Amino acid sequence: MNNPALQTITVALGQRSYPVWIGSGLLADHARWRAMLRGRHALVISNTTVAPLYLPCIEAGLDGLKWSSFLLDDGEAHKSFANVGRALEALGQLGATRDACVIALGGGVVGDLAGFSAACWMRGIDFIQMPTTLLAMVDSSVGGKTGVNLPVGKNLAGAFHQPRAVIADIDTLATLPEREYHAGLAEVIKGAAIGDEPFFVWLEQHADALAARDPAAVLEAIARKVRYKAGVVARDETEQGKRALLNLGHTFGHALETAGHYTTLLHGEGVAIGMRLAAQLSERLGMSVAADTSRLQRLLEKLGLPTAIPPGMEAQQLLALMRLDKKNTAGVLRLILWRGIGRAEIVAGVAEADVLAVLQAATGH
Ligand SMILES: NC(=O)c1ccc[n+]([C@@H]2O[C@H](COP(=O)([O-])OP(=O)(O)OC[C@H]3O[C@@H](n4cnc5c(N)ncnc54)[C@H](O)[C@@H]3O)[C@@H](O)[C@H]2O)c1
Ligand SMILES: O=C(O)C(=O)C[C@@H](O)[C@H](O)[C@H](O)COP(=O)(O)O
Numbered sequence: 001m002n003n004p005a006l007q008t009i010t011v012a013l014g015q016r017s018y019p020v021w022i023g024s025g026l027l028a029d030h031a032r033w034r035a036m037l038r039g040r041h042a043l044v045i046s047n048t049t050v051a052p053l054y055l056p057c058i059e060a061g062l063d064g065l066k067w068s069s070f071l072l073d074d075g076e077a078h079k080s081f082a083n084v085g086r087a088l089e090a091l092g093q094l095g096a097t098r099d100a101c102v103i104a105l106g107g108g109v110v111g112d113l114a115g116f117s118a119a120c121w122m123r124g125i126d127f128i129q130m131p132t133t134l135l136a137m138v139d140s141s142v143g144g145k146t147g148v149n150l151p152v153g154k155n156l157a158g159a160f161h162q163p164r165a166v167i168a169d170i171d172t173l174a175t176l177p178e179r180e181y182h183a184g185l186a187e188v189i190k191g192a193a194i195g196d197e198p199f200f201v202w203l204e205q206h207a208d209a210l211a212a213r214d215p216a217a218v219l220e221a222i223a224r225k226v227r228y229k230a231g232v233v234a235r236d237e238t239e240q241g242k243r244a245l246l247n248l249g250h251t252f253g254h255a256l257e258t259a260g261h262y263t264t265l266l267h268g269e270g271v272a273i274g275m276r277l278a279a280q281l282s283e284r285l286g287m288s289v290a291a292d293t294s295r296l297q298r299l300l301e302k303l304g305l306p307t308a309i310p311p312g313m314e315a316q317q318l319l320a321l322m323r324l325d326k327k328n329t330a331g332v333l334r335l336i337l338w339r340g341i342g343r344a345e346i347v348a349g350v351a352e353a354d355v356l357a358v359l360q361a362a363t364g365h
C-alpha cells in the first residue's frame with residue numbers, strides 16, 4: 001500500500017531487530033504485518049473497548065490461520081497475573097505451537113500483558129504490537145519490557161521479550177479519549193526531558209498544535225519519541241545501565257499509581273506528577289535550578305497533565321512503595337534525577353529523608 005506519511009524506525013538488536021511502522025491505514029495493510037507471522041496460529045489479545053472498534057480491521061488479515069481472541073476487561077487493574085493465566089489458557093485452547101504469534105491490539109495494558117503471555121508460552125513465542133493509544137505508540141510497544149502489576153507494586157512480574165514488529169496506525173487515535181491522549185503526551189515529554197533538549201523546545205513551540213491534535217505535529221512527536229527510545233533500547237536492551245533513564249518520574253509515578261490501586265491515576269498522569277517531584281528533589285539536592293522545574297511544570301500543564309499529588313495519599317505510604325522499585329538495591333534508593341532539561345542522571349544512594357521531605361511538601365503531611 002502506498003503510504004506517503006509512513007515512518008519506519010528500526011529497533012536495532014542484531015538478529016532480533018524489528019521495525020516500528022508509524023502511519024495511517026496500517027491495520028488494514030494486512031500484507032505488511034501478515035508477512036511477520038511465521039506459523040499457522042495467532043491469538044489476538046485486546047480488550048472490551050478496543051476490540052469492537054479495531055478487531056474488524058485486522059480480521060480479514062488473519063484469513064487462513066487458526067486464530068482466536070482473548071479480551072481483557074478495560075483498565076490498569078486488569079494487567080494482572082490472573083489474566084496472564086487466562087491468556088495462556090486461551091493459547092492452550094487454540095492449540096498454539098511454538099511458531100504461533102500473539103497479536104497485542106490495544107494500549108499499554110494489553111501490550112504489556114500480551115507480551116508477557118507470549119514470553120511465557122512454551123518459554124517464548126512471537127508477538128506483534130498493534131498499539132492504539134498515544135502512550136503505547138510512543139513508549140510501551142517499543143523496547144520489549146513486558147509484564148503485569150501485583151497488588152504490592154507496579155510491573156513487578158515480567159520479562160524482557162521483544163516484539164517482531166510494531167504497527168502504529170495513527171488513525172486509531174481518532175477514537176482515543178482526551179484524558180488518555182494527554183497521558184500519552186507525558187511519555188513524549190519524558191523522552192525530551194531526559195535527553196533531548198531540542199525536542200523539548202520543539203514541544204514547547206508546538207504545544208498548541210499538539211493540544212489540538214494537529215495530525216502533522218502528532219506524527220512528528222510520535223516519530224521523534226520512538227526514534228529516541230529505539231536508540232536507548234538498542235544500546236542497553238535489558239537495563240544494565242542507561243536504559244534506566246527512561247524511568248524518569250517512574251519511581252514516584254509507580255508509587256502514586258499503586259497507592260491509587262491502579263484506578264485513581266493513569267500511568268501517564270503518575271509519570272507527569274512523578275517528573276515534577278523528581279525535578280523538585282533534584283533541586284533540593286542542588287543538582288538543578290527552579291527555573292527548569294517551572295519550565296517542565298508549565299509544559300506538562302499546558303498539555304493537560306496533572307502535576308500535584310491527588311488528595312488522600314500520604315508521604316510515608318508513598319516512600320514505602322518506592323522502596324520496592326526495581327532500580328533499587330538492598331537498602332539503597334536509586335532514582336532518575338536531572339541537572340535540567342535534557343540532562344537526566346541515574347543517582348544511587350538518595351537519602352530517604354530528602355525523598356520524604358519532597359513528598360511531605362507535596363502532600364502537605
Ligand atoms: N512496556 C513499557 O515499556 C511501558 C511503557 C509505558 C507504559 N507502560 C504501561 O502501559 C500501560 C498504560 O498504557 P495506556 O496508557 O495505553 O493505557 P491502557 O492500555 O489502559 O489504554 C488506555 C484506555 O484507552 C482505551 N483505548 C485504547 N485504544 C483506544 C482507542 N484507539 N480508542 C478508544 N479507546 C482506546 C483503553 O481501552 C483504555 O481504556 C501501563 O500499564 C504502563 O505501566 C509500559
Ligand atoms: O522502556 C523502559 O525502559 C521504560 O522505563 C519505559 C517506561 O515508560 C515504562 O513505564 C516501563 O514499563 C517502566 O518500566 P519499569 O521497569 O519501571 O517497570
Ligand SMILES: [Zn+2]
Pocket residue numbers: 139187250267271
Ligand atoms: Zn512509563
